[in-house]
Amino acid sequence: MCSLTVPREPLRRVAVTGGTHGNEMSGVCLAQHWLRAPGELQRPSFSAMPVLANPAATAACRRYMDRDLNRTFTNTVLTARAHPDDPYEVTRARELNQLLGPMASGRAFDFVLDLHNTTANMGTCLIVDTAHNVFAMHLYRHLQMLSPELPCRVILYQLPKEESGSLGSVAKNGIALELGPQPQGVLRADLFTRMRALVAAALDFIQLFNQGTAFPAFEMEAYRVLRGVDFPRTEAGDLAGTVHPQLQDRDFEPLRPGAPIFQMFSGEDVLYEGGSTVYPIFINEAGYYDKGIAFLQTEKLAFSVPALSMPAPDPTPGP
């Protein structure tokens, strides 16, 4: 059984990381900008540290050099003995674990907000491990209330028994902010401005929490990842078709049994043969082709989030 993620104390050590994937340009350029001008991340009760997470991949404008950094923060990788032939991202994950962790230790950062883009038509999303992350759910509600006209969605991305490996997992609490659609290697002004405003609002939320604000309980919905679905492929592994025009750009919309999901180069449609309605996300995400994922199936969950506020300090021990 999972315990709820609720901070017991003010969050003093916060990091905002960009360029975990080196060609997701909103976070890359924000991190680079804040490293030159960190004042924007200052709040009265804390200061967030900007981090360019994967400098080599950023310089090469690639998602990663040797392996996906955002799948590399596993206990196995972080505790193995270092070796000169380690992949670049293994070495970098250990460096970040020293900087922002160590994972699961008292010295770890209180909160990491990791900035991402997707080529999919996903708008604004928060990616969180589980619905038990009460702090993240209240952050979501804060962001959504500030911009009611733009949907902000929560994705619960931890598969059962799977170790996340995400950058945020080195901190006591970590979530990803995902904005799309934006091509890899392109910086759109609209998404840059939106991500910058969302980060500012997230830091404002932490400030409110730190100063003792009480956030009431509420009801919400989130999308829980069930499984990935690969493209149709030839025996050699090349694409034999791609996402169907009726599915393309329809992230978060219901996909019902019998609806088309792929269009083969030979002309036929491939239909969704599952038994129940699912909600596809990361549809045709460039970074997922080499993971064998054309889209992720999710289910929509409704749940209650308990109230959040800093616990009252322990009474001063008597004489």
Place this chain on the structure above:
Amino acid sequence: MCSLTVPREPLRRVAVTGGTHGNEMSGVCLAQHWLRAPGELQRPSFSAMPVLANPAATAACRRYMDRDLNRTFTNTVLTARAHPDDPYEVTRARELNQLLGPMASGRAFDFVLDLHNTTANMGTCLIVDTAHNVFAMHLYRHLQMLSPELPCRVILYQLPKEESGSLGSVAKNGIALELGPQPQGVLRADLFTRMRALVAAALDFIQLFNQGTAFPAFEMEAYRVLRGVDFPRTEAGDLAGTVHPQLQDRDFEPLRPGAPIFQMFSGEDVLYEGGSTVYPIFINEAGYYDKGIAFLQTEKLAFSVPALSMPAPDPTPGP
């Protein structure tokens, strides 16, 4: 003075190349598909050969490995002595020059159609060296008349005195088909279907020409590339701003003096200070960041295209 590019004989040797940039997926997947099923490129008077131009970059899903292949077909590169340390694309350019050329020789292919995608909002474009390419202009007109609802635009991309270096330059005549917007590393069904239909129509046009069809003179407009404009950058070369929201996605629309072109991260707008209206293209193209190009300025030209038909065969010499 330039001579007009008008074939004197039927086009027998035609190639369709994809993956010249390995992450431009419409051409990559079409070339791979046609290599498995070449019948689609067969016409009564000729058969087009599919070519995957940059296999290493395609496998890595990158624009290129060492240098941009589509700037490598220069006389200097193709005639230099081969060396084991040559960049991958230099070696590959020489291979393609042997396969499709040699450049400027009688043995060269009659026509190469090179398939590209852009992340810019450019729709359907033909990229041609100069307006003197009469055959290409008639091909443009043929494609435009087949789909009057979708604009097809012609870009004249050869700068004065500049050697093109493009793949098409190894053949007797070569043009590029450019479709956008599509993120690098993503295959959208809509653009795949459209590119496939355009290639089929281009092959049909060559068939019509080969069988003696006469194409009348007409008037047209095209966009001639004047110069590139770089992003605002810091002293270290990082981005200091990006394409202004009022310019983003407005490829081929007039840009008037005083209109905003960039939005700085510090908040100010940068205005277009040129003296005359230009027509920006390749706005925020991912592949141009490392070339120092945020967009290309073009001018719109109107001109007449002479009639096209195969010259009558020489009369048989008398006894």
